[in-house]
């Protein structure tokens with residue numbers, strides 16, 4: 001079968017409207033920011049994080065698309081199983097699911113727990129059906145992530161449910177777990193999860209500067225967050241690097257409390273360390289400048305300081321989008337995720 005490389009683009013919905021039929025035939029999924037973009041879901045899975053974008057770009061969309069070196073569509077039709085909308089090509093699958101906690105037959109933290117369990121169960125059912133067994137990258141957006149519910153932060157309830165869902169499905173909860181991001185969305189938003197899965201196993205990368213999240217000590221919650229710091233998917237015509245949401249954490253502790261500039265610098269140092277680790281393990285040659293960034297900003301008034309801090313290390317043409325979102329520790333002011341697109345330079349032994 002054909003191999004294809006995965007591309008990420010941030011474009012306005014106006015620009016999307018002008019793309020050709022053949023271009024659309026290779027789009028796996030489109031993600032809006034504050035609301036789902038007005039696109040036909042029969043054509044391609046459409047979802048939204050519900051977190052508003054910051055800055056000039058209006059109606060911004062995150063587009064995941066496969067590109068092959070040959071003619072014709074690579075992807076299936078836009079499909080649905082349960083509440084999961086998905087589309088796939090031979091190697092890669094994009095999917096999304098949203099669940100409104102209000103519609104779940106439970107209250108308080110039990111509703112979040114149930115919504116999270118259900119979402120992951122439905123995701124795993126799709127992966128079983130299509131044989132894209134490897135969950136490689138997950139984006140989790142939950143309303144009011146830092147709010148207390150029944151004596152615990154909602155993020156911690158989410159972590160308990162996510163871990164239970166992985167365990168119940170027979171999946172590992174350490175080591176071979178997906179790269180991820182987990183952010184807060186405004187009150188009243190649904191739980192929104194989207195993901196990429198693959199047929200071939202990715203290589204998981206941990207950060208030598210940080211404790212693996214699945215080994216965080218219990219003071220951060222009885223059930224640890226289940227994610228890898230990064231992963232690399234290698235295919236015959238290129239590789240993709242997925243860097244999880246990364247913050248100003250060294251070891252397992254938040255550092256630079258209240259200093260958004262220092263937090264931004266520390267976060268980039270963490271991503272740089274991950275790149276070194278990925279390049280060492282996989283033989284790729286990713287550099288900071290080759291990545292596309294999504295920056296989650298807790299307080300919109302910090303945007304200028306974050307932009308300035310990033311400008312010191314990234315060149316001016318680097319792709320960066322800014323999003324307002326609550327980060328999953330109260331003391332974190334910024335979180336940064338990144339994706340490295342196809343780089344042909346795989347040194348395979």
Ligand code: 3EB
Nearest residue numbers: 180181182225227244245247
């Ligand atoms: C951290 O390093 C910051 O729970 O899926 C980053 C990426 C974070 C993913 C998740 C959480 C998650 O712990 C928070």
